[in-house]
Amino acid sequence: MSAIVRIDDEVIGTDDFIRTLKLSGQFEGLIEQLVRDKLTVRAAKKQGLQLAPDDVQERADQFRRTLGLHRAADMNHYLDTLGVSLDEFETFITDGLYQEKMMAEVCSEKAVEQYFKLNSPKFDSVEVSHIVLDTDGKAKEMMSALTDDPDSFAEMAREHSMGDARERGGVIGKVLRGSLKPDIEARVFNAAVGEPLGPFPSPDKSFYEIFTVNAKYPATLDEDTATEIRRLLREGWLVARAQEHIIEALPPR
Numbered sequence: 371m372s373a374i375v376r377i378d379d380e381v382i383g384t385d386d387f388i389r390t391l392k393l394s395g396q397f398e399g400l401i402e403q404l405v406r407d408k409l410t411v412r413a414a415k416k417q418g419l420q421l422a423p424d425d426v427q428e429r430a431d432q433f434r435r436t437l438g439l440h441r442a443a444d445m446n447h448y449l450d451t452l453g454v455s456l457d458e459f460e461t462f463i464t465d466g467l468y469q470e471k472m473m474a475e476v477c478s479e480k481a482v483e484q485y486f487k488l489n490s491p492k493f494d495s496v497e498v499s500h501i502v503l504d505t506d507g508k509a510k511e512m513m514s515a516l517t518d519d520p521d522s523f524a525e526m527a528r529e530h531s532m533g534d535a536r537e538r539g540g541v542i543g544k545v546l547r548g549s550l551k552p553d554i555e556a557r558v559f560n561a562a563v564g565e566p567l568g569p570f571p572s573p574d575k576s577f578y579e580i581f582t583v584n585a586k587y588p589a590t591l592d593e594d595t596a597t598e599i600r601r602l603l604r605e606g607w608l609v610a611r612a613q614e615h616i617i618e619a620l621p622p623r
Contacts, residue, residue: 401619409611411465414472421467430463476607477600485599486591492547493589493598498558499523499540501580502532509569509578516566516580523566523582532577544587546598558583 372384391397439445449459475481486493501523503509512530516523527540550558557567561583568580589595 405612405617406608407465407469409608409615410472411468412615413611414468417472417475419468419471419475421464421471425467426460426464429467430460433463473604477603481603482596482599483591485603486589486595490589493595494559495544495546495587495589496558497544497584497587498542499527499582499584500535500542501527501530501540502535503530503569503578503580504532504576506569506571506575506578509580512580513566513569516582520564520566520582523564540582541584554579554581557581 373381374384374387375382388397391400434440434445437448439448446456449456454462501512503512508530512526516526524539524541527535527538530536531540547555547559549555551570554567554570558581561567561581563583563586566580566582569578570581571578
């Protein structure tokens, strides 16, 4: 076991460190990120992406400046303290650049536009409000009242709804497809503006919801949508790369 730190006579080593990560629930996330990073670097090299020496030097210089390591001696001392060699540091820097360059291709402006063109209905959104009631009977009575007077939805929410919906007049705000439960989403995205929908019971029937659509927003390729598309492109690409390799967790030695 390699030592990390000493407290008086107690030595804390890598085994203690890994055990803490596992028990705190952080280990799997770190391993997953490490695998994703390595897959991206492998793919970049396989594709023949090239790094300019000036870019590598600039990224290394940026790293040093961020930590206030302005002299070569300071940097060497820092790496010695970490037990990291210059070659390992260079690999860290170049791997980071490979990842950025690969992701820039995967999530290029052209790729984002193409994905949006093929999947634009995914990014339709609606502005919705809801009323939350504690019994089926109350919910059915409310639906009857709202059917007769749908414009009173906000007022009814403030007077009768449970929880935070009462304070906000029932307003949830703008939601994308996939943000609501499937049975509710199907109704909401096909409803006319102002149409009351429901009541929808919770799984344990401890409350009942009534929804209405305040406004509809057809998909547009704005920055929020582009950000989500880049996330989807990145995740889909990583899943495909993982299927090209044998990845298995190894038992500790």
